[in-house]
Amino acid sequence: MATTYFSKRNLHFLLHEVFKAEELAKYEYFSAHDKETFNLVLDSATYIADTIMHPNLRDVDRNQPELKDGKVTVHPKIREYLKAMGDAGLIGAGFSFDHGGQQLPEMINSAVSFILMAANNGMMYTGLTSGAAHLITSFGSPELSEFYVPNLLAGTWQGTMALTEPQAGSSLSDVTTSATPLPDGSYKISGQKVFISAGDHDAADNIIHLMLARIDGAPKGTKGISLFVVPKFRLDEQGNVVDNDVQSTGVYHKLGQKGVPAMYLTMGSNDNTIGYIVGEPHQGLRYMFQMMNEARIGVGMTAAAIATAAYYSALQYARERPQSRRLNEKNLLDAPQTAIINHPDVRRMLLFQKAVTEGSLSLLLEAARLYDISEVAEGEEKENAFLLLDLLMPVAKSYPSEMGVQSVSQSLQTFGGYGFTEDFPVEQLYRDIRITPIYEGTTGIQAQDLLGRKMTQKGGKGPQLLFAEMSKTIREASTHDELKPYAQQLGAELKRTQEVVESLMPHAMNGDTERYLADATLFLELFGIVVVAWQWLKQSVVAKQAMLTQNPQGDELAFYEGKLHTMKFYFHYEVPKTLGLAVRLKDTEVLTIVTEKELAL
Amino acid sequence: MATTYFSKRNLHFLLHEVFKAEELAKYEYFSAHDKETFNLVLDSATYIADTIMHPNLRDVDRNQPELKDGKVTVHPKIREYLKAMGDAGLIGAGFSFDHGGQQLPEMINSAVSFILMAANNGMMYTGLTSGAAHLITSFGSPELSEFYVPNLLAGTWQGTMALTEPQAGSSLSDVTTSATPLPDGSYKISGQKVFISAGDHDAADNIIHLMLARIDGAPKGTKGISLFVVPKFRLDEQGNVVDNDVQSTGVYHKLGQKGVPAMYLTMGSNDNTIGYIVGEPHQGLRYMFQMMNEARIGVGMTAAAIATAAYYSALQYARERPQSRRLNEKNLLDAPQTAIINHPDVRRMLLFQKAVTEGSLSLLLEAARLYDISEVAEGEEKENAFLLLDLLMPVAKSYPSEMGVQSVSQSLQTFGGYGFTEDFPVEQLYRDIRITPIYEGTTGIQAQDLLGRKMTQKGGKGPQLLFAEMSKTIREASTHDELKPYAQQLGAELKRTQEVVESLMPHAMNGDTERYLADATLFLELFGIVVVAWQWLKQSVVAKQAMLTQNPQGDELAFYEGKLHTMKFYFHYEVPKTLGLAVRLKDTEVLTIVTEKELAL
The missing domain is CATH 2.40.110.20 (Butyryl-CoA Dehydrogenase, subunit A; domain 2)
Structure with a gap:
């Protein structure tokens, strides 16, 4: 049984440092x-x-x-x-x-x-x-x-x-x-x-x-x-x-x-x-x-939570399990075996899990914050929060679920053969999380909701608001030399996403919904990667600020450094996946729509 | 219980039409x-x-x-x-x-x-x-x-x-x-x-x-x-x-x-x-x-088999399960619900499963053929077969396992909520297949074997032989207008793969094995996509020839058309994933090797 199943430090970082939950008290309802x-x-x-x-x-x-x-x-x-x-x-x-x-x-x-x-x-x-x-x-x-x-x-x-x-x-x-x-x-x-x-x-x-x-x-x-x-x-x-x-x-x-x-x-x-x-x-x-956003935040949270528990279980195992020597020290037979966390491939798997789980939690708390504002604010603030939430919701439900399944699979893999046994909780978490891409609207349904409704409703106001929010984060990140390349990369991803949308839009205009939405799930995947990149950049701005202004030491310094490192990992390992997705989404060859000549599947 | 768990027609196509198993009888041992x-x-x-x-x-x-x-x-x-x-x-x-x-x-x-x-x-x-x-x-x-x-x-x-x-x-x-x-x-x-x-x-x-x-x-x-x-x-x-x-x-x-x-x-x-x-x-x-190649073919085959059984189970369900109307007919409330196989997103999931499972089986039979020749042939033929097998083996073990896990997950998703229940066999297959990326050398170990040993041994003769085989398939495919664009695409992927290898090689030359192999698993993934693309092109050449020379009708025609269609699907949906992988592999930022400043994971 893992002794840690979530990080209180990370939860507090997100709630208080990134999203400043206590500022909600300015609204009468939460006062x-x-x-x-x-x-x-x-x-x-x-x-x-x-x-x-x-x-x-x-x-x-x-x-x-x-x-x-x-x-x-x-x-x-x-x-x-x-x-x-x-x-x-x-x-x-x-x-x-x-x-x-x-x-x-x-x-x-x-x-x-x-x-x-x-x-x-x-x-x-x-x-x-x-x-x-x-x-x-x-x-x-x-x-x-x-x-x-x-x-x-x-x-x-x-x-x-x-x-x-x-x-x-x-x-x-x-x-x-x-x-x-x-x-x-x-x-x-x-x-x-x-x-x-x-x-x-x-x-x-x-x-x-x-x-x-x-x-x-x-x-x-x-x-x-x-x-x-x-x-x-x-x-x-x-x-x-x-x-x-x-x-x-x-x-x-x-x-x-x-x-x-x-x-x-x-x-x-x-x-x-x-x-x-x-x-x-x-x-x-x-x-x-009208209750669906709340329910879908719940499913996304369940997925993020399960994947987080699996990550901490894998992390603990990787720190304690000795196996083999480091690759540059292979011939030192007398040397004791090293903990597997020191193998780059294991570290990659762990960073993937950390990037997915903390990125998911960040996105879900962002969604919850928008939910709160959409409930208690008034006028344009209320409406904008609602539109932004509505746009983010399919991603905030699907990204934690789909990527959570992959993340727990990597947790299991970190354990090697032991991960497949009932000796550790990870096999159970691997089973548990698999329902989340199905609950409350499957990933396919979420994708249709995103591309078919949320991207276009109210004249595309949702995407406009989102892109404005992202641009704000990009501007803040650009003031730090260490973050600037990532801010630029997010800017490029935004542009790529817009190009993809523009390439699909004619089908929507022509009323060919089936064609417009044929690869909606891939669009959801691409959109999810970009949105979570934004969340990571946002977290890293706060971490960087804290390092500059609070002179953190020891575990606190390590926590903030871990945030910057994981952000970089996300941008270097996860974000490039948009390249292939964009190629496919702009591709004109139709292969999944049934035509008269039925295919032998 | 699914009534079909594999396709005899496809197995015979691969054994007899693509790989001409009976030609092995020319060797004394199999005579x-x-x-x-x-x-x-x-x-x-x-x-x-x-x-x-x-x-x-x-x-x-x-x-x-x-x-x-x-x-x-x-x-x-x-x-x-x-x-x-x-x-x-x-x-x-x-x-x-x-x-x-x-x-x-x-x-x-x-x-x-x-x-x-x-x-x-x-x-x-x-x-x-x-x-x-x-x-x-x-x-x-x-x-x-x-x-x-x-x-x-x-x-x-x-x-x-x-x-x-x-x-x-x-x-x-x-x-x-x-x-x-x-x-x-x-x-x-x-x-x-x-x-x-x-x-x-x-x-x-x-x-x-x-x-x-x-x-x-x-x-x-x-x-x-x-x-x-x-x-x-x-x-x-x-x-x-x-x-x-x-x-x-x-x-x-x-x-x-x-x-x-x-x-x-x-x-x-x-x-x-x-x-x-x-x-x-x-x-x-x-x-x-010396027995490992045999054992690893066995694990790959187990993975391909489990994923195949799951695919046929999902295919049957998708054909029988009515749900919703086609997207361009959404307002026809009086219309009966359509079978879910007619929804592009479901069809995409099924084509993914077909592409992965039939691509895996093809690769494994290729490996088995090389194993046979390496056992019974003599001289250069024997040696070349052995080197090629040795190179393909990490892929032939890992691709079916890793992609098989994803494929069965898509089988499960095809069932929606029912996939999560014990009413259908797919939840069991989802559990069963998860061991295959661990058995007989985890995916991480396979990746180190591929990049650290198989790509470089004997002066890189293995990759030379493989590229020659692929070029042969590319030439054959280029004679058919319908296949030519895919032949060209495979050529471009080969070039991309070589560029990635060249970008990594300096680390091997410098003796920095840890750096050289840090992203080996991503190289294995890229290499696997390209190798299976070759297998699909190879299958499509045979299918195309059969269509031109045998005038197939009915189910036979549909079978060959299905092969061409799935090849196209693979090239349009799976192959573009190499773009992001290549970017990462050529990236100079190191994020997974432990340095003195230990990271807070």
């Missing part, structure tokens, strides 16, 4: 907070992570949920975890004081998620509950909020997002679960949902599904989908707790994240499932998508 | 064979794969070997498998008639491995037995051969390669297992071995370890290591079967390939382990390395 209250919350999360989560990393994985006689049993530590999270106020930390929350910024909430998920992502329960409760407080009636939210935020009830159906995964417009109006304003629900995370278990006293369904006679497609609260247990007219006919039909056994049951649920088998509408009819998908 | 006997062997392997292996893919994974009271129990089907393989003559197929074999070429043997490992790589037992028996017949005394080889080739005894020790993984020069000479010429063995695949189990009546150990007083390093046969059971002086004191200390539980026990073995706990020397003292590592 009760300062650096101290933020750190208290992070310490409280770290305590839960250290004492309940991390010690059970393996055990939760090895004892996966089982469905027996219609009941789902999960690891006994889950109940303890939910209670601790509720008691610490961490499930509702981001909620308003009115709803029993702490009015903490998403920046801090997502830093909390990062710590928790790095400790044990198999306990991924409370983010779902927060998300469900947030849908109710945002769009539901006061009665719904009053009844459901306190129990959810206390951790005694579990919330879920019940979207996916067997025939409707990426294509939510094909949802068919039905809702039939009843005289009292509630609805009778019938249908099936699959892959519902935490969709049933014995660690909570009730399960509250936020479920998409179609009211009888509703329009086809996305415009006919409504949102309902569908509890596992409801109160009947006499106020008695009764079963709401949400049957656990099956539990999926999975490659990873085994601690969380993914449920197959059937509603209405006994014609007795009642749902309570959230907001207006036919607005369900719109509501759900 | 008993022709296309028909080759195909009979392949059919026999397919029968075992279809009836014993593939139906147990999941079951073997779910019931991993357990060690209890010193005994290792494996899945009951393993014994059936070993017997069937022995009865069919497939374990010894490549051995000479003298040793009870069929004198089949490695090309056919490796095609057999491909079929078997695509069916169920959790039954990876017989390749180890062949390898162990081959060491005995190649270097051991006639007595050793006579006693051990028949039982090994019959599948009643299991062979292993016992190299790795807790402190000696990649660094075999640090092996410490000891061998003390006894008066009768045998040795008393003492030490520990780890990760010994099939190192103990109940499906064979005896386990025969080919073990590296150091004779008392032997020189340090690689020059003092000897090779021994160390059986689990031996005959004592009276001819009774006695336990040879090889204790099963532990069984590693692993991420994948769970069907094969990876054993922790202890020799000499009761001072009663006897070993029999193979060949001369202190030549053990040399013997082992």
Whole structure:
């Protein structure tokens, strides 16, 4: 078991030195907070992570949920975890004081998620509950909020997002679960949902599904989908707790994240499932998508956290494991073996992991900061933050996920044969992280969202704002001789990205969406590399400033030097990947669109 | 369960149309064979794969070997498998008639491995037995051969390669297992071995370890290591079967390939382990390395096979799974959902898998062909084949493994959420394949072998031979208008590769090995892309010729068109990756070599 699973120093560097989280207190909504209250919350999360989560990393994985006689049993530590999270106020930390929350910024909430998920992502329960409760407080009636939210935020009830159906995964417009109006304003629900995370278990006293369904006679497609609260247990007219006919039909056994049951649920088998509408009819998908940025930050954070835990595990091993001699000292047979961290190839693998994980975390905290501003600011500031967040979101979800998978693979490789065994946690993390490029919109969906919507909406205002932000960082970096070459390189990458977009745009203009988006995933990859390069340059400006003004020594000096070194590594090893991607994206040969002559695949 | 796990049509295309396996019959050693006997062997392997292996893919994974009271129990089907393989003559197929074999070429043997490992790589037992028996017949005394080889080739005894020790993984020069000479010429063995695949189990009546150990007083390093046969059971002086004191200390539980026990073995706990020397003292590592090309072809083949099985599973799913509408028909809500294979992004993922898996298989059969010629030809032909094989081997082991991991990840992604569940075999294949970049020399080790040894040995004759072969393919391809642009592109890639080598060579000349090899893994990646591009161009020349001369129709036409299309995909999507790699490799900034100022990693 690795003793370190995240770097508190790095998290504080990003929160306080790079993104200056405490400046959010200037907004009325966050005005009760300062650096101290933020750190208290992070310490409280770290305590839960250290004492309940991390010690059970393996055990939760090895004892996966089982469905027996219609009941789902999960690891006994889950109940303890939910209670601790509720008691610490961490499930509702981001909620308003009115709803029993702490009015903490998403920046801090997502830093909390990062710590928790790095400790044990198999306990991924409370983010779902927060998300469900947030849908109710945002769009539901006061009665719904009053009844459901306190129990959810206390951790005694579990919330879920019940979207996916067997025939409707990426294509939510094909949802068919039905809702039939009843005289009292509630609805009778019938249908099936699959892959519902935490969709049933014995660690909570009730399960509250936020479920998409179609009211009888509703329009086809996305415009006919409504949102309902569908509890596992409801109160009947006499106020008695009764079963709401949400049957656990099956539990999926999975490659990873085994601690969380993914449920197959059937509603209405006994014609007795009642749902309570959230907001207006036919607005369900719109509501759900308004929560999507928050949910996607959560997935990106989970990926960054898992990869971070794997990195620290690999780093520790590389420092301790002696194997072979340094290449220029090969013939010294009497010399003791050197720690593998001294082999350039191992160091390259470790720097890759550090570059990916710290770059991802930086981007996600940037996204969370924009989320906060888009929620609490006003006028143009609010709108700009929202547009920028919306543009960055597909990257902030996909880059940590896709590159995180590769990063954990390199963590595993660092261990050699031992990495493939259950003796170290990395094989589990390798399994766990693989879901993140699928959750909450696959990478392919994110790519279509980025190129097909976010790059072009509002006349391309999002990219304009982003390029302005990047240019600002480039200007700041250019004032330091050591950073100047990298500032110039980022400038060149920006230009390259713009050229790629210009080469694709005619297809969008011609209405040939299929052609325009055919290589969208490669564009997302290119865009991700450039955006994370920006994050690294941004971090290095702050590190450089600190070195010049604070005269850091010892570990502090090493920390800042490590930042500059990793930035350089990123620019020298990762950024050149844009060359091949740009060539492909500007290429006119079409090879993936089905034509009349069907290809033999 | 996927119904198809490999393409017989593609295997025959490569064996008979591209590499003309039957031409090997012109050599005396293979003269008993022709296309028909080759195909009979392949059919026999397919029968075992279809009836014993593939139906147990999941079951073997779910019931991993357990060690209890010193005994290792494996899945009951393993014994059936070993017997069937022995009865069919497939374990010894490549051995000479003298040793009870069929004198089949490695090309056919490796095609057999491909079929078997695509069916169920959790039954990876017989390749180890062949390898162990081959060491005995190649270097051991006639007595050793006579006693051990028949039982090994019959599948009643299991062979292993016992190299790795807790402190000696990649660094075999640090092996410490000891061998003390006894008066009768045998040795008393003492030490520990780890990760010994099939190192103990109940499906064979005896386990025969080919073990590296150091004779008392032997020189340090690689020059003092000897090779021994160390059986689990031996005959004592009276001819009774006695336990040879090889204790099963532990069984590693692993991420994948769970069907094969990876054993922790202890020799000499009761001072009663006897070993029999193979060949001369202190030549053990040399013997082992002479078998290494064969072993590495085996690992590459396993990777290519696993990725192929995953590809066919994803392909079937993509053809059957309806989801969403085509992008240019998004507003047709009444239209039925289209199969996901019609989405460009899914098609891109599938073409990537096809390009990687068929490119890998082609390269491996090329390597096997060179192996055969290096074994049976004479003079310059033999030497050239050997040099070319030696050069290609690090790529033929690493490309299928590294790209296979990525390919299976794309197979999994093709399934969306279902890929993460145990409902489909792809999650298992994702776990299984991850060992291949580690087995038989990690990718980092392969990279050092390629750049540090194979590129420069014999005055760079290997690269000269390879470039000549590639130029031949380029000339052939240039005669077809459709292929000409790709022929030119490969020519340009060759030039780029040479420039990269020239930029690195000064470090080798200066004796700065550490600097020379610092980015060797990236060179291996670049070299692999170019070599596989050559294989794809080679395949496309054959496909194009067939289309011009044989007037193929229906499935046959589609097969050849698919070859050309996938070649184009490879050149348009994969080959451009060399751009970024070349930039990095020619970069003068050193970032991974430890200097005095230790970095904060």
